[in-house]
Amino acid sequence: MTTLIRGGTVVNADRAFRADVLCEGDKIVAVGPNLEAPAGAEIVDAGGQYVMPGGIDPHTHMQLPFMGTVTADDFFTGTAAGLAGGTTTIIDFVIPDPKQSLLAAYHQWRGWAEKAAGDYTFHVAVTWWDDSVHEEMGVLVRDHGVNSFKHFMAYKNAIMADDETLVKSFRRALELGAIPTVHAENGELVFQLQKELLAKGITGPEAHPLSRPPEVEAEAANRAIAIANVLGTPVYIVHVSCAESLEAITRARARGQRVYGEALAGHLTIDDSVYCLEDKEAALAYVMSPPFRSKHHQDALWHGLTGGNLHTTATDHCTFCAAQKAAGKDDFTKIPNGCGGVEDRMSVVWDAGVNTGRLTPSEFVKVTSTNAAQIFNIYPRKGVVAVGADADLVVWDPQGTRTISAKTQFAKGDFNVFEGRTVKGINTHTIAQGKVVFSKGDLRAVEGAGRHIDRPAFKPVSA
Structure with missing residues (x-):
């Protein structure tokens, strides 16, 4: 599975810059301007939006x-x-x-x-x-x-x-x-x-x-x-x-x-x-x-x-x-x-x-x-848009809005503590393990697709 996120502004914790992001399988393999889309790649248009971890x-x-x-x-x-x-x-x-x-x-x-x-x-x-x-x-x-x-x-x-x-x-x-x-x-x-x-x-x-x-x-x-x-x-x-x-x-x-x-x-x-x-x-x-x-x-x-x-x-x-x-x-x-x-x-x-x-x-x-x-020691596998990191990404529209409600949420509770709040700034796409799993309201979650992420100790463990 290949996914190219094109035309957005990458936002990391240290800086923001214009770049495309290419995902191959479950990893980010390239971050840079004007990346070529391999044959068969899914293209996500991020024009005017942010691309964040x-x-x-x-x-x-x-x-x-x-x-x-x-x-x-x-x-x-x-x-x-x-x-x-x-x-x-x-x-x-x-x-x-x-x-x-x-x-x-x-x-x-x-x-x-x-x-x-x-x-x-x-x-x-x-x-x-x-x-x-x-x-x-x-x-x-x-x-x-x-x-x-x-x-x-x-x-x-x-x-x-x-x-x-x-x-x-x-x-x-x-x-x-x-x-x-x-x-x-x-x-x-x-x-x-x-x-x-x-x-x-x-x-x-x-x-x-x-x-x-x-x-x-x-x-x-x-x-x-x-x-x-x-x-x-x-x-x-x-x-x-x-x-x-x-x-x-x-x-x-x-x-x-x-x-x-x-x-x-x-x-x-x-x-x-x-x-x-x-x-x-x-x-x-x-x-x-x-x-x-x-x-x-x-x-x-x-x-x-x-x-x-x-x-x-x-x-x-x-x-x-x-x-x-x-x-x-x-x-x-x-x-x-x-x-x-x-x-x-x-x-x-x-x-x-x-x-x-x-x-x-x-x-x-x-x-x-x-x-x-x-x-919790899973960086830079998670938490950054960079080559080698997991292809877990959010395409974020800072001008997009939605009104939060239990009636429209995907979670199963019948009440939402943010009920009625209109927020400005929403994700238009979510990419997990290199796959588009949410696209403009269309949730494509797959049961069992998630992985357990091992978190190494902060020092070698001998006992």
């Missing part, structure tokens, strides 16, 4: 069993929706049950992911600790291309990692050349605040942000950063939602600590008024953790992205339908946490970032693709 969403949950139910999007529908929005690679999460073998959980998730339409790779969560976890972390790094391990500091009595687990897992990750990632919320504080709110009769979705104020997130972020600093390991803080957590990251980076921060498209654009909607069913749909914050925190997150202290944008794509969310209509602690967005991240970040002058097109590429590829 395919998006990498470093935080998704496809087919996730969580809070007594399973997300609406499986690995096929979720990755297909990603392709429709310009995301060609996801990093999903293997989340073992307490006392479950990490390897057993990993193989379970790999089996579910065989139907993926786009490329995928995994963070593996450490939800408990004993000598077997120590050993299996090594096996995952050496033999299965895993170089990141997730730690939930929230969800007491479920998957929360205590400080002992954090210390031992961080230390082991350092030995292996892997990077710890952290969901930073103080699980004990959340648990106690939830009980207090229920006792007061505050049971609806408006209680959700009250049980998880910014201080709860900031305490956990500071603690994770401090542990990483003592041990000398890098750390990646997922879904940073508040100014206080960003301040912790900024302080650590200023003193030379290797700390990375991730912002969700939702946290950048949606505020906490959604939890007080008159339509309680609609309000339920916005329940995720950490919750959406006030506009003050949104502004802080944008400053973090433009200032280089937040590095990636993600979605935490975790779709539940209205019937699933309704399980918590009388008790907010039982609302399945999660929102969608894998299909909309690229356009929302462009519209709210580039169109407002907060980001340049090259900075957009950094925070939607290149930085994730570099942090």
Whole structure:
């Protein structure tokens, strides 16, 4: 399969330049002006448009069993929706049950992911600790291309990692050349605040942000950063939602600590008024953790992205339908946490970032693709338009518009947190593994076409 993208402006994280892009098989084989189209090549006209590396969403949950139910999007529908929005690679999460073998959980998730339409790779969560976890972390790094391990500091009595687990897992990750990632919320504080709110009769979705104020997130972020600093390991803080957590990251980076921060498209654009909607069913749909914050925190997150202290944008794509969310209509602690967005991240970040002058097109590429590829060690295979890179590309029309709606989305959730937002800046074509998989509204996703992407350790692994 040969594809020539002709007449566009290539935008990488470091520069933009006019060039055609020739893909042979699943690789980019030439980037330059006036390239000849081989016989039989598919031609994509990119005139007046940008050609950028395919998006990498470093935080998704496809087919996730969580809070007594399973997300609406499986690995096929979720990755297909990603392709429709310009995301060609996801990093999903293997989340073992307490006392479950990490390897057993990993193989379970790999089996579910065989139907993926786009490329995928995994963070593996450490939800408990004993000598077997120590050993299996090594096996995952050496033999299965895993170089990141997730730690939930929230969800007491479920998957929360205590400080002992954090210390031992961080230390082991350092030995292996892997990077710890952290969901930073103080699980004990959340648990106690939830009980207090229920006792007061505050049971609806408006209680959700009250049980998880910014201080709860900031305490956990500071603690994770401090542990990483003592041990000398890098750390990646997922879904940073508040100014206080960003301040912790900024302080650590200023003193030379290797700390990375991730912002969700939702946290950048949606505020906490959604939890007080008159339509309680609609309000339920916005329940995720950490919750959406006030506009003050949104502004802080944008400053973090433009200032280089937040590095990636993600979605935490975790779709539940209205019937699933309704399980918590009388008790907010039982609302399945999660929102969608894998299909909309690229356009929302462009519209709210580039169109407002907060980001340049090259900075957009950094925070939607290149930085994730570099942090998780799949660059330059991913995250750049260059000879030898995977032929995962987005043809982007900066003048194109669409109105986001659950009625027209490809994802399977029956609600969209960006509902009704008209975005300016859309992908007209998505190319994955050298094939056109989305063309002007026509989604050509193929079940099982996605590949597992091994991510090498950051140093040779000997143990």
